[in-house]
Amino acid sequence: MKVAWLLMVFLCGALLPLQGGFNAKLAKSMDSPIYAAMICFIVGAIAMALYVPFTKETFSWQLFKGSTITAVLGGGLIGAVFITISMLALPRLGMALTFGLVVAGQVIISVLLDHFNILVAEPSPVNIWRGLGILLIIAGVVIVEKF
Structure with a gap:
C-alpha cells in the first residue's frame, strides 16, 4: 500500500511542471497572469464539484468546527500565490x-x-x-x- 502512495505522490509532483506550462501558456494567451490564475481555480473548483458526488463524503458546516481561519483560508491563498508566481516565473526562468x-x-x-x-x-x-x-x-x- 505504501508503494502505491509513493507512486501517486511522485506522479503528482511530476504533474506540477505540466500544470506550470499550461498555466504559463494561458497567462500569455490572456495577457494576464491574474485572470489566468483565477481561471485555474475556477476550473479546479468545478472539477472538485463534479468529483464530490462520487465520493462518500457529506458536507456539513460542522466540518469547520475547531478549524482556525488560517486553516480554512491558508491553502487556497498559498495556492493562489504559487500559481500566480509560477506563471510569472516560468517564461523568465525556464x-x-x-x-x-x-x-x-x-x-x-x-x-x-x-x-x-x-x-x-x-x-x-x-x-x-x-x-x-x-x-x-x-x-x-x-x-x-x-x-
Missing part, C-alpha cells in the same frame, strides 16, 4: 529552474516544519542526513541552472 527551486523550497520548509513540529503529526528533528539532503537538492538546482 521549466527546470522554476520547478527545481519549487522542490528545493518545499523540501527545506518541510524539514523545518518537521523539526519544529508545525502542521505535522510527529516531529522529526533536523539531523546531519536531512541537512545533507537539503545541500544535495540545492546543489542539484545549481547544476541544472549552470548546465
Whole structure:
C-alpha cells in the first residue's frame, strides 16, 4: 500500500511542471497572469464539484468546527500565490529552474516544519542526513541552472 502512495505522490509532483506550462501558456494567451490564475481555480473548483458526488463524503458546516481561519483560508491563498508566481516565473526562468527551486523550497520548509513540529503529526528533528539532503537538492538546482 505504501508503494502505491509513493507512486501517486511522485506522479503528482511530476504533474506540477505540466500544470506550470499550461498555466504559463494561458497567462500569455490572456495577457494576464491574474485572470489566468483565477481561471485555474475556477476550473479546479468545478472539477472538485463534479468529483464530490462520487465520493462518500457529506458536507456539513460542522466540518469547520475547531478549524482556525488560517486553516480554512491558508491553502487556497498559498495556492493562489504559487500559481500566480509560477506563471510569472516560468517564461523568465525556464521549466527546470522554476520547478527545481519549487522542490528545493518545499523540501527545506518541510524539514523545518518537521523539526519544529508545525502542521505535522510527529516531529522529526533536523539531523546531519536531512541537512545533507537539503545541500544535495540545492546543489542539484545549481547544476541544472549552470548546465
